[in-house]
Each structure stands twice: as C-alpha cells, then as structure tokens.
Amino acid sequence: MSNYSANEIHLINRPAGMPSAADVEMVQRELTPPAAGQVLIKNLYMSVDPYMRGRMRENAVYADAYQLNKAMYGGAIGEVIESQSDKVKIGDI
Known part of the structure; x- marks a missing residue:
C-alpha cells in the first residue's frame, strides 16, 4: 500500500453568486501505488x-460541469514521485 494521500477539493453546493468556503470541502484520500505503466505525481x-x-453551474456553457461531491480539476504542474513506467522517471516535471 502507498504511503501517500491526496487532498481533493470537492464541490458540495452549486454557488448562487460568489463561491464561498461553504460550497467546497477538502477531502483527504489514500492513494494506491501506481500500476505498471503508471506514475504518481505531486x-x-x-x-x-x-x-x-462557470463549471460550478449545473448547466455549464463551454465545458462540462463539475460534479457535486467529486474532486474539482484543472491544469497543474507536477513532479513524478513514483514511476512504474519506462518512459517517465522519478523527478520528471
């Protein structure tokens, strides 16, 4: 089992106006080790x-809406901290 966990931001309410802390929740979950061909990125x-x-609305216009009680997602830059891939090594950005 992995010694890593992830903090995810979940959308728990669809904001009526300006989003607030009451609309999101931080959820921690344990990560499984990467399988063959996979990597773990920090x-x-x-x-x-x-x-x-706009994606917080139920009917998003230009991209899929975020699902309630699921991790929100977006662009990121990360570092490989575990690798089970021949193409990617630990430390790669």
Missing part, C-alpha cells in the same frame, strides 16, 4: 482560473 502548482466558476 502537484507543485495548480491553476485556478475564472472559467472554473
């Missing part, structure tokens, strides 16, 4: 952009 920087607000 996020170094996450992009938080205005377009993400």
Whole structure:
C-alpha cells in the first residue's frame, strides 16, 4: 500500500453568486501505488482560473460541469514521485 494521500477539493453546493468556503470541502484520500505503466505525481502548482466558476453551474456553457461531491480539476504542474513506467522517471516535471 502507498504511503501517500491526496487532498481533493470537492464541490458540495452549486454557488448562487460568489463561491464561498461553504460550497467546497477538502477531502483527504489514500492513494494506491501506481500500476505498471503508471506514475504518481505531486502537484507543485495548480491553476485556478475564472472559467472554473462557470463549471460550478449545473448547466455549464463551454465545458462540462463539475460534479457535486467529486474532486474539482484543472491544469497543474507536477513532479513524478513514483514511476512504474519506462518512459517517465522519478523527478520528471
């Protein structure tokens, strides 16, 4: 079993106006080790952009809506901390 866990930000309410802390929840979960051909990446920087607000609506216009009680997602830069791939090595960005 892996010694790693992840903090995920889940959308728990669809904001009526400006999003607030009451609309999201931080959820920690244990990660499984990478399988053959997979890697585990530690996020170094996450992009938080205005377009993400539109995805919080139930009927997002230009991209799929975030699902309630699921991890929100976006662009990120990360470092490989475990690798089971011949193409990617630990330390790769």
